[in-house]
Structures are given as C-alpha cells and as structure tokens.
Amino acid sequence: MKPSEPSIWITGAGGLIGHCLMQTCPAHFNAIAILRKDLDLLDAGAVEKRFLTDQPSGIIHCAAISKSPVCQKNPTLAHQTNVEVTHQLAQLAESIPFIFLSSDLVFDGKKGHYTEPDQPNPLSIYGETKAKAEEQVLRNPRHTVIRTSLNGGQSPSGDRGFNEELHRVLRNGQTMNLFTDEYRSPMAAKVTARALWELLAAKSSGIFHIAGAEKLSRYDIGRVLTERWGESNDRILAGSLKDYNGPPRAPDTSLSCDKVSQILSFPLPSFSRWLKDHPEESF
Secondary structure (H helix, E strand, C coil): CCCCCCEEEEECCCCHHHHHHHHCCCCCCEEEEECCCCCCCCCHHHHHHHHHHHCCCEEEECCCCCCHHHHHHCHHHHHHHHHHHHHHHHHHCCCCCEEEEEEHHHCCCCCCCECCCCCCCCCCHHHHHHHHHHHHHCCCCCCEEEEECCEECCCCCCCCCHHHHHHHHHHCCCCEEEECCCEECCEEHHHHHHHHHHHHHHCCCEEEEECCCCCEEHHHHHHHHHHHHCCCCCCEEEECHHHCCCCCCCCECCECCHHHHCCCCCCCCCHHHHHHHCCCCCC
C-alpha cells in the first residue's frame, strides 16, 4: 500500500456485497476486510481499539443480520447488530466518509418505485432496524445511506445471494414457492460494489437508491435464473401473498434510482439484461 492510498474499512467483508467490494477495490483505495472471525462488531471496546489502530479514511458498512426471519426471531440481537453497531461506527467515523448499506424493506411496499424522499414505514423487524440505523447515520451530513434491493452473486459462504438459495433448493431436487405479486429490483452484487466505490470517490452524501433497472416479481426472478442455468422451471411454483400466513411482507418495494444515475459513470442495468450480457459470470 502506498501512503497516499486511503484505507477503507469494509465491514461484513465475508458477505456477498462486502466480498465483491474487496474483489473490485479500485487501485486508488486500499480495502481493509473487517471479518467476524477477526473482530466482533458487538464488542464496542475492541471495535474502537481496532479503529484507532487502523485509522481508516472511510468506512463502507455492509455487516448486518440481513435475513428477515432471523431478525423476527431475535429482535434484540437484530437491534444490537443492525442499529447499535451502526451507531458506534458512525460516531467513530464522525470526520470521515461513512457509507451504510440499508434496504428497500424500510418501505411498506404499498406503492413501489420509491424515491429517496419517500417516508419509510417498515413492516418487519429487519426493516425497522434498518430504518432506525438510517436515522443514526443521517445525523452527520457527510455520511451516506444506500438503499438497495435483492443482490445476487457468489458469496464466500455460498448462502448470501438470493440466487444461491434457489440454486441449492433446485440442486436438492426440491420445489420453491415464489410469489407472483411481490416485487423487488434485483441487482448483481458486482454492480452494487462498483457503484459504491464510485460514490465514495465522488464524496457523495445523503440517501441514494442503488438497484436494478427493472421491477421483477419473486416468481419472475426464479424463472430468469432457471433460464440462465439451463434448468427446467417446473420446480418453481407460482404463489401469492394472498395465501401467505407468515410475518408481514411488503408487496412492492421497487426503487427509483434516478438520483444516483446523475452521479454514476454507468447506467444501472436491469437484472435480466445483466445476466445476458455477462454469460461468463458465475451466478
């Protein structure tokens, strides 16, 4: 590392987006992987000590409990991990850029095509923790909140991307019930990572949406992926939120990305188009 290269903490570097950030770090940055096995983010003292030792020039905070069912079962741990950890890191990063990865699930999904000024109204514990963490981050005008949607790709653990879950189900000969009336804006994690590095370089702050340029139902996402893999989609079953009896789910959290498109050097692609344009990518 050259002395002039800013060191950037990547929390959650073992996850999907964090891993992609490490893989795609531009030459003018030095990415420092913050992994759970090396640093427990719930240990405030250890985090502060490591921060003072590394003295990073910026933080991209990806670490979180991101699986909604886990948050529903463990709301206290979800709050500690997703809100309290974010609050401490934002305080430590008071004078440096801080990018926080939030979610489209801060919205209730009643209208879709959400813009940055739209008021959050989360339906799940996960969404609630992300919305509360956003408030903490935005207290500092130099800090940034990124709301993203479903991200796919190859994670180190093999179970972080929505595509990895579906692939595992199909590989095991099982079926998956996917809703035809629940919509998201899926994105390849590599595209998200590229956009994050550009926003950091541009020193942009505030709230930005980074997601795919098309709205797809869960069922459509499944069909697009099985087509990509050359597999039959007869084990992708069409379901409906009307028949769902679990915790509340937002029907349409698709995101408008017009704001960030004014800053990025490239257009955010639709998920299906990206898959067709990148046949060489493992997905």
